[in-house]
Amino acid sequence: MKKGICLLLALGVSVSASGCGDRMPVRYEKLLEFASAYQSGDAVTQKALLQENHPWNKVLDAQGKTDATVEETIYQKAFECLRDTDIVVREPERRSDEQYSVTVTAKDLDGAIGRSMAEAIAAEVETGEGQFKDVASWLGDGIADAAKGEAKELTVLVQKDGKDYYLDTAANEPFFNAVTGGFTDYLNTSMTVCNGTEDGITDIMYIAAKGDYLIGMVEVMEQEYDVTGYSDEEKEELLAIGVSDFQGLDGVTSHAEFADGKLCIRVGVDFNTVDSYTLSKLGLISGSMMGSYLSLEQTVSGFRDAGQTCEAMEWGQ
Numbered sequence: 001m002k003k004g005i006c007l008l009l010a011l012g013v014s015v016s017a018s019g020c021g022d023r024m025p026v027r028y029e030k031l032l033e034f035a036s037a038y039q040s041g042d043a044v045t046q047k048a049l050l051q052e053n054h055p056w057n058k059v060l061d062a063q064g065k066t067d068a069t070v071e072e073t074i075y076q077k078a079f080e081c082l083r084d085t086d087i088v089v090r091e092p093e094r095r096s097d098e099q100y101s102v103t104v105t106a107k108d109l110d111g112a113i114g115r116s117m118a119e120a121i122a123a124e125v126e127t128g129e130g131q132f133k134d135v136a137s138w139l140g141d142g143i144a145d146a147a148k149g150e151a152k153e154l155t156v157l158v159q160k161d162g163k164d165y166y167l168d169t170a171a172n173e174p175f176f177n178a179v180t181g182g183f184t185d186y187l188n189t190s191m192t193v194c195n196g197t198e199d200g201i202t203d204i205m206y207i208a209a210k211g212d213y214l215i216g217m218v219e220v221m222e223q224e225y226d227v228t229g230y231s232d233e234e235k236e237e238l239l240a241i242g243v244s245d246f247q248g249l250d251g252v253t254s255h256a257e258f259a260d261g262k263l264c265i266r267v268g269v270d271f272n273t274v275d276s277y278t279l280s281k282l283g284l285i286s287g288s289m290m291g292s293y294l295s296l297e298q299t300v301s302g303f304r305d306a307g308q309t310c311e312a313m314e315w316g317q
Contacts, residue, residue: 025095027158030165031102035087038179041079054169055187056176070136070315077143078183081107084148085179089156099157102175108149110182113142114272117208117216121268124218125253128266132218133206135191135315143183152178185210191315192300196308200224205303207296214294217269225263238263249278 030049037045043063050057059079062072085106092100116138124132131137157171167175177184194205201223208216227235239256242265246254251274256265269282271294284294300310 025092025097027098027160027165028089028092028100031089031100031156031158031167034167035089035102038087039083039085041083043079049166051166051169054176055184056180058187074136074139074143077140078109078180081109081143081146082180082183085181086151087179098159099155102154102156103151104154104175104178105148105151106179106181107146108181109143109146110185111149112146113139113183113186114215114270116142116145118270118272121216121218121270122253125255125266125268128220128264132208132216132268133191133313133315135189135208135313139186139189146181149181154178185213189315190296191313192296192310193313194300194303194308194310196303196306198307203308205308207299209296212293212296214271214296214299216271219267219269221265221267222262224261225258226261227258243267245281249281250275252278252282 034046034049036042037049041063043060047057047060050060059075062068062075063079065072065076068076085104088103090101090103117132119141120131120134120138124130154175156175157168158165159168159171160166188211190209192207192209194207196203201221204220206218206220207214227238230238235258239258242256242263243254246252246267251270251272253268254266256263258264267282269278269284279294284299303310
């Protein structure tokens, strides 16, 4: 008779699992369901297990759109790339467990995007052709070039609200950062442009940030300069003087040229590799540090106090 009851359960009759084997806790099964949906690219199931305020929902909502914006196209690329993520969920020791141990091995999008951005900074400094300002391009190139990173050991908390189970947004932030290869930090990528003029020198700064964290900058300085009658050797000496303050600095690239009657100096800063000494020498630390990172909000505020105008570029439209 007992075998017959368990056979009915296997056919879908819902009763207590007591006496019919070791059925895993629903929370554990929900986590397995999310892991499977993540790897199969099932955006609907993923979203059903997340809270409404979860940042990953921006990526999920972009899936399947044929009229996607530039930003949504980047999200689609990241979503497809991250299906290669390995997620191993270990069985709970107790049925009452709400938190589970997982091993995650994902592509390192953060590192790859950082390298792609650094290349874009160097290219724009050298040519002035806007490679760094083209945010979508270096984001997309980074996603395409990303390789698997190291395995990470984490815990995941599965909670319950009424009859619904979900992966809490705040409690599971390290897990989502791991499974997305750090891409969640790029969901609020911005490009800010600051302009100013002083002593006949126009100064334009293009500043990239993820959230409030500065990650890269290209500064363009121009002034009228008549080099009529100068020899090529003298021009080269003047250009060398123009970039002398930026030479030999880690995380900094520079280039100077004469064009259209002007001296143009371009300087690029990769905040992922620059050190505090360099930041101090460039005048970027004072008034712009917040904790252990460079704050976009405070940096822009400092530039505005110095008389510059700053506006955000709508790169994702």
